[in-house]
Amino acid sequence: MAFTPATEKLIQALQALPGVGVRSAQRMALQLLEREPETGQRLSSALSDALTLVHKCPQCRTLTEDDLCGVCANPDRDASVICVVASDVDRAGIEMSAAFQGRYFVLHGVLSPIDGIGPETLGLVELVELARSGEVSEIMLALDDRLESEATVHFIKEQFKESGLTVTRVPFHQMKSGALDQADSRVIEQALTQKQTLGFEHD
Amino acid sequence: MAFTPATEKLIQALQALPGVGVRSAQRMALQLLEREPETGQRLSSALSDALTLVHKCPQCRTLTEDDLCGVCANPDRDASVICVVASDVDRAGIEMSAAFQGRYFVLHGVLSPIDGIGPETLGLVELVELARSGEVSEIMLALDDRLESEATVHFIKEQFKESGLTVTRVPFHQMKSGALDQADSRVIEQALTQKQTLGFEHD
Numbered sequence: 001m002a003f004t005p006a007t008e009k010l011i012q013a014l015q016a017l018p019g020v021g022v023r024s025a026q027r028m029a030l031q032l033l034e035r036e037p038e039t040g041q042r043l044s045s046a047l048s049d050a051l052t053l054v055h056k057c058p059q060c061r062t063l064t065e066d067d068l069c070g071v072c073a074n075p076d077r078d079a080s081v082i083c084v085v086a087s088d089v090d091r092a093g094i095e096m097s098a099a100f101q102g103r104y105f106v107l108h109g110v111l112s113p114i115d116g117i118g119p120e121t122l123g124l125v126e127l128v129e130l131a132r133s134g135e136v137s138e139i140m141l142a143l144d145d146r147l148e149s150e151a152t153v154h155f156i157k158e159q160f161k162e163s164g165l166t167v168t169r170v171p172f173h174q175m176k177s178g179a180l181d182q183a184d185s186r187v188i189e190q191a192l193t194q195k196q197t198l199g200f201e202h203d
Numbered sequence: 204m205a206f207t208p209a210t211e212k213l214i215q216a217l218q219a220l221p222g223v224g225v226r227s228a229q230r231m232a233l234q235l236l237e238r239e240p241e242t243g244q245r246l247s248s249a250l251s252d253a254l255t256l257v258h259k260c261p262q263c264r265t266l267t268e269d270d271l272c273g274v275c276a277n278p279d280r281d282a283s284v285i286c287v288v289a290s291d292v293d294r295a296g297i298e299m300s301a302a303f304q305g306r307y308f309v310l311h312g313v314l315s316p317i318d319g320i321g322p323e324t325l326g327l328v329e330l331v332e333l334a335r336s337g338e339v340s341e342i343m344l345a346l347d348d349r350l351e352s353e354a355t356v357h358f359i360k361e362q363f364k365e366s367g368l369t370v371t372r373v374p375f376h377q378m379k380s381g382a383l384d385q386a387d388s389r390v391i392e393q394a395l396t397q398k399q400t401l402g403f404e405h406d
């Protein structure tokens with residue numbers, strides 16, 4: 001074994017981060033242990049703080065440090081529209097545009113059976129329950145047009161087939177789920193005005 | 204602010220890792236908080252364990268969890284030759300070749316004034332002290348031929364000008380400091396047999 005047991009464990013733990021292979025993990029671990037213990041200490045506390053303090057809003061699954069997220073806790077927000085986004089980053093982007101007054105629901109992913117991400121992981125049961133609360137009249141899907149996102153749109157739409165709710169979709173032109181915080185606010189505002197109602201095929 | 208304060212802190216801490224920019228740090232933080240808290244917890248403990256358990260061997264600066272590293276603690280190793288390497292990875296590569304019976308000294312870097320890495324950071328005072336211990340007759344430099352490594356070789360050689368010790372250098376053909384664990388053991392063995400004695404220009 002090239003490294004000490006605790007170093008090997010650290011290398012393995014770092015490899016679990018997205019986009020980090022074995023060589024980068026080695027480089028990170030050695031840099032922290034050889035030259036930057038304070039950086040490592042800071043990361044260790046930041047991780048344990050964030051994991052303790054940050055949780056999903058029980059209503060909309062936005063990451064928050066409060067009981068309810070700021071949007072859900074705000075009585076001035078329009079409770080009749082729920083904007084469904086793939087990620088907290090997308091919610092942040094739409095919030096920054098200030099062009100949406102309703103509430104959110106954050107999936108934290110899209111359907112991807114190969115990665116073990118099914119409807120439960122995305123909180124779709126909670127979404128259907130939330131929509132049944134009575135105040136909600138529209139589910140607005142703000143997902144891009146990649147294959148898995150399309151499958152997710154289709155799946156969610158089917159959940160509301162008999163519900164009497166309107167299901168709409170915001171057109172994503174040159175925008176990607178998970179990157180809406182980088183989109184121009186005017187582009188987001190424009191997309192929101194162009195939402196389309198999704199029809200149900202009745203059998 | 205797009206994310207909660209603890210999330211922002213975590214993103215900043217992740218950005219301090221080598222090769223991690225703001226987008227990757229965001230992606231890492233959100234993946235941990237949204238879907239993989241156990242991965243985050245494991246990384247947090249692995250970091251704090253490694254930072255507590257792993258330290259530099261007081262004699263040779265190899266990363267170890269023991270009082271002295273395995274090589275320094277082994278009385279059968281030849282105390283007359285010290286192999287100077289840039290990184291723990293290089294020491295590991297040479298150990299794996301089993302072609303060297305002496306001891307090591309790990310610089311954990313090479314001279315790089317622009318990064319604030321000077322002789323003290325590399326432990327060169329300790330190296331000179333170690334070499335003065337009486338048992339040592341040869342300092343064998345196993346560094347590659349990049350600009351900073353050449354400057355480091357030159358600097359170390361100068362430290363031993365009046366010492367009476369032999370300073371040798373192992374030729375690195377197609378090998379790089381920080382990657383010797385990936386070099387073929389026979390190539391390392393070959394390089395060790397071809398070490399050259401560095402002469403001093405007397406003024």
Ligand SMILES: [Zn+2]
Binds near residue numbers: 057061068069070072
């Ligand atoms: Zn909420």
Ligand SMILES: [Zn+2]
Binds near residue numbers: 262263272
């Ligand atoms: Zn040692």
